[in-house]
Amino acid sequence: MAAVLETQDLTYVYSPGSPFARTAVDHVNIAIEEGESVGVIGHTGSGKSTLIQQLNGLLRPTSGKILLHGKDIWAEPKKIRAVRFQVGMVFQYPEYQLFEETVLKDIAFGPKNKGLSDEEAMEKAKEAAEFTGLKRSLWEKSPFELSGGEKRRVAIAGVIAMDPDVLVLDEPAAGLDPKGRDVLLAQIGSYHQHRKNTVLLISHSMEDIARTADRVLVMNKGKAAMFDTTPNVFARSAELETMGLRVPQVTAIMTRLQAMGCPVPSGVLTLEQAIKELLPLVKKKEADENAQ
């Protein structure tokens, strides 16, 4: 598979040359494959946000390169806007960026900036609204009349409508109730499966990461500490803990059970998987007890 996004010795220093200089991203080399879903985790201040803001050219790296489809995105600084349509970025609490009169118009803002005609942009907007599960009755309403969760969806639809090759989401579920959280993540998952494009998801919830990501990038003190498949990363719980992170609760419980001599496999990441593993064991035990 070809790498859609690649960083080479990517380094970002805040206020370089002054006494306040701080290296936020330190020689990061990663390659993100086409069509994969990558989870990004890291302690607050580990450089996650700085890293992803460079991926779509909002921040210009102090040194190093970012290759999008093999081409340096800063080769022609004047064309950096084109990169932003290919790497769609959904910021934290994106509902605060809404401004248009109607939901659809707001979603169409990105496609219109891309140069699409009004009708084409509307078409894209409707498609994206459908994708994020916004009810048709909301489409012509003012975005300010919607509930928090609905606003969040409008904002995410606004980025999806640009048809990016890579979708980057910074804590998309922050501040939502558990049900809203599940629905939103499921929708992102189905979007990923449908469009077959690349998704980068930043989250503080290891459970969310375990559920959605094929591979996990762990950032620590500006460096890419790990970049491996999700089970492999979560198998290194001791290391993660030294970085202020942890493994999903289910994984921790299953690892404990294994240590206690229970015949369960390692690398269990989700509740569904755990149930599948544990239920036969429980049933077997019940049957044994009944037999006695």
Place this chain on the structure above:
Amino acid sequence: MLSDITLGQYFPGRSILHRLDPRVKMVLVLAAIVLIFTAFNFASMGLVVALVIAGMLLSGVPVKMYLKSMKAILFIVAFTSILNLFYGTGEPIFQWGFMQITMNGVYRCIFIAIRITALILCSSILTFTTSPTQLTDAMERLMKPLKLFRVPVHDIAMIMTIALRFVPTLLEETDKIMSAQKARGADMESGGLMQRIKSLIPILIPLFVSAFRRAYDLAMAMECRCYNSRMTPTKMKQLHMAGRDAVAIVVVLVVIAGVVVGDIFLPSLA
């Protein structure tokens, strides 16, 4: 970046200017500003400029910060002083068409440039060394006599405090919203004037919405803590004058005397 704006920012420190009574500081800065506009010759102006420079050095704030705060208004300084160049009276020393430059015009140009610069530096000294709370506290005290005329002094001071408090917050918010809209392909760097004004809409509307939201939240929080502007609370930090305040007052008085003497005995240039 928007965060580069230093005008009106506070730099915490322990310098002698930081420790002056804010009321005294405010009155003295006002006096200095009046002086800047009443000095009409180089000797008097030199005295005022020396006072401002002394203040800058005593404040312990890096000179770089003062220069940064100047950067924002450099254009205004250049524009007004060049405009003044052509408004002089008397014998022209240079003429081109209807435009003429006189010696008086040259002096005007120099003086206006010094005046605006000194004005900004002077107010920067005040805001750099005085926290917003101290500033509004001082203002409330100084405006107290106006209470007799039913001016809601306390409310005005509260409004000022809140406004100042939210300047950095809103700047940060603006930065965030700009990033978000840029990520959606908003183009703010190119196009004509109308295009650029239009491109501000996606930034201003979310900014206003969030400012209102913050205002509601703050009002609610104040309500919850039983804020009532009709009652006069006691102050946690009482303002006290000390020896250094007397010294500062004397220094400024000496400069005032010097400027007055200079203005009386030396010819007025501008």
